[in-house]
Amino acid sequence: MNYNNQMIDIISKLDEKKKILLHSCCAPCSSSVIEKLAPFFDITIFYYNPNISPKEEYELRKQEQINFINKLKNKYKVNYIEADYDNNLYEDEIKDLKQEKEGGKRCFICYELRMDKTALKASKMGYDYFTTTLTVSPYKNACKINEIGKKLEQKYQIKFLPSDFKKQNGYLRSIELSKKYKLYRQNYCGCIYSKKDIF
Numbered sequence: 001m002n003y004n005n006q007m008i009d010i011i012s013k014l015d016e017k018k019k020i021l022l023h024s025c026c027a028p029c030s031s032s033v034i035e036k037l038a039p040f041f042d043i044t045i046f047y048y049n050p051n052i053s054p055k056e057e058y059e060l061r062k063q064e065q066i067n068f069i070n071k072l073k074n075k076y077k078v079n080y081i082e083a084d085y086d087n088n089l090y091e092d093e094i095k096d097l098k099q100e101k102e103g104g105k106r107c108f109i110c111y112e113l114r115m116d117k118t119a120l121k122a123s124k125m126g127y128d129y130f131t132t133t134l135t136v137s138p139y140k141n142a143c144k145i146n147e148i149g150k151k152l153e154q155k156y157q158i159k160f161l162p163s164d165f166k167k168q169n170g171y172l173r174s175i176e177l178s179k180k181y182k183l184y185r186q187n188y189c190g191c192i193y194s195k196k197d198i199f
C-alpha cells in the first residue's frame with residue numbers, strides 16, 4: 001500500500017480547505033507535516049501523549065509544541081488543543097508488554113491509544129478529517145498506523161487521512177525545520193521503556 005499516494009489522491013479531490021485534527025507526538029515531527037498539510041487544511045494540533053515519561057519530559061515536549069506553533073503564526077494559522085496527561089492509563093494498557101522491543105506490540109497499543117482519542121475528539125468536535133504525525137518517523141510502523149486509522153474511521157464515523165509523511169523527504173525536512181526553528185529533539189521515543197533501551 002502506498003499511503004502517501006492515497007493521501008495525495010484525497011487532497012487532489014478536495015474542493016475547499018477542510019478542517020483536520022492532527023495528533024502530534026512532538027514539535028519536530030509536526031514541523032514538516034504542518035508544512036505539507038497547511039495549503040489544504042485548517043489544522044488543529046491535538047497534543048495527547050500519555051505514553052511520555054517522566055512527566056518533566058512530557059511537559060518539555062508539550063511546551064516545545066506550543067512554542068513552535070507560536071513561531072509559525074506569521075506563516076500558518078495552526079490551532080492547538082491538548083488532553084490530560086494520564087501516564088497511568090498508558091501503563092495499564094501496556095502492562096503485559098513492557099518487555100517488548102521498540103516497534104513491537106507495545107507500540108501498536110500506544111499508537112491506537114493516542115489515535116483513538118484523536119478520532120473521538122475529531123468526531124465530537126465536527127472536524128472533517130483526523131490523522132497523526134506518527135508516520136513521519138522511520139522508526140514507526142506506517143502500515144499499522146494506517147490500519148488503525150481506517151478502523152477508527154469506521155468506529156467514530158470520521159474520515160481518516162492516510163499518510164506516510166516520511167515519504168517525499170518528509171523525515172529529512174522535519175530535521176531541517178527542527179534546525180531552522182531550533183526545536184528540542186528528544187533522544188528517545190517517549191515511554192520509560194524506550195528510554196531504558198537507550199541509556
Ligand code: SF4
Nearest residue numbers: 107110189190191194
Ligand atoms: S517506544 Fe514509542 S511508540 Fe513504542 S510504546 Fe514506547 S512511546 Fe509508544
